[in-house]
Amino acid sequence: MEQELLLKLKRKAADVRKGIIEAVFSAGSGHPGGSLSCADILTVLYFKHMNVNPSKPKDPDRDRFVLSKGHAAPVLYSVLAEKGYIPKEDLFTFRQADSYLEGHPSLKDVPGVDMTTGSLGQGICAACGMAQMGKLDKKDYRVYAVLGDGELQEGQVWEAMMYAAHYKLDNLTAFLDHNGLQIDGDIKEVMSPEPVVAKFEAFGWSVILIDGHDMDQIDKAIKKAKRTKGKPTMIVAETIKGKGVSYMENKYEWHGKAPNQEQRDIAIAELDAYIESLGV
């Protein structure tokens, strides 16, 4: 990727992260940790790869995105705001009774949300359905999904793994946000889904292992997925829960908790300093 574009994407991801913090802070509840961990993935998808048009959110030919780990709604809403689907100031209404920005992504309420999620395990199955119809209807659109590593514990995920490989859904690309944490702690201690790479391979997927915060690696992996024929692709992204906000990084306590005013200020200052350092 050229340096200029790379810097632009990094800057975008930092803005997306700021939106996450503002949304969760305004709501006084929500899920910052898992939103921050996949912010770089969503940024590269929406700002480099996905064929979408915010003025035509229901275009039948558009690429689709399913946030299977629906609790990370803040990252999706923040990206949709950066992309122009929804006004940025609406992020401040997140989770409020008079807002359309529901705590978990809602297809019927939010333009740009392609599937209602929040109950773990279900989104990836819906993504399979979309990919399957792309094949049936001979359309070129691609379907992207992001899964949590704790989410892999849902049996339904593995039903989808089987389905996608069986029907050779090479128009489906899933990311595993492999941040190693879930609510009750370290995924390896709670209920280990490891070794994930071997499992996905055994289920018939093409698997790519990357650093989920390296824009270049994310970009290359998506490109490779687009070239891969006859198999769905799983991009296993090694990530840091809470990435970008020092005191949230690798802390499972920040899975589902809002920062207070002081913590919000620190987070925004850190992200602003980062943006400054990019010099764009």
Place this chain on the structure above:
Amino acid sequence: MKKATRAAYGEALAEYGSDERIIVLDADLSKSTMTAKFKEVYPERFFNTGIAEANMISSAAGIATCGKIVFASSFAIFAAVRAAEQIRNSVCYPRLNVKIAATHAGISVGEDGATHQAIEDIAVMRALPNLTVIQPCDGRETKQAVKAIIDYDGPVYLRLGRLPVEDIYDNSYEFTWGKGVQLKDGCDVTIIATGLMVGSALEAYEILKAQGILARVINIHTIKPIDREIIIKAAKETGAIVTAEEHTIIGGLGSAVCEVLSEEYPVPVKRIGIEDKFGKSGKPNELLKLYGLTPEDIVIKAKNVMTLKRK
């Protein structure tokens, strides 16, 4: 004092957990369901299944076949509704000793929104043969219900809330399985409530009283099998009924009361509940207002149902 029924549940498990037959399962929500309290004291009898509710329920069934008393907890939407078929075929049909203790029931879940708000769990659980359905209204009742559930041999669905609620009872209260509790006597109308709505029913009682209307207030903690006697008696003596629950009006307490009355002693009934729609994000109290679940809503329906009484 205010306490969430889920908090009382966790404390009760820790307190009565010395019984070696007790096994507790959770699906990655132990700090929210409060089973973590049991885990602190009896880590060797606590098992986290990870985010796998279907597996949790069916493995609970297997554990129960080994002579254990199993509590399986998650949010109501996942424990009861997602795993409904496992509860039916692995637990209820073989009549195994599994207690599904589900927290975060109803719209008072608040900000997480519709995907996390179980508003149909009572209806689904009530339809299952062999399953007892219990929803306590305060911390004290919860604690006693947990004790009774441990002593009872068979499947139970225990419905618990996220929000702290006021104490309804004092120290003298004794939980009796399957029996409704008359909290206030009255002759003009009866309010039959369950869970979080019991406190609201008591507030409605005071408002009505100030307006010269005497309402009887009944708490139904055992929704199935329901106390037919107390309901029929109230119908005979007050002639009009309002039901109140934090649940869809389809298939819950309101329906259960109507089933009894339509067969035994028909009188006009108005149901307070969620009117066949999904919840949404918002502060719990804002949502209770938005969905018509306040003491004021009970007052309006109580007056309304009184006008329908047979002359």
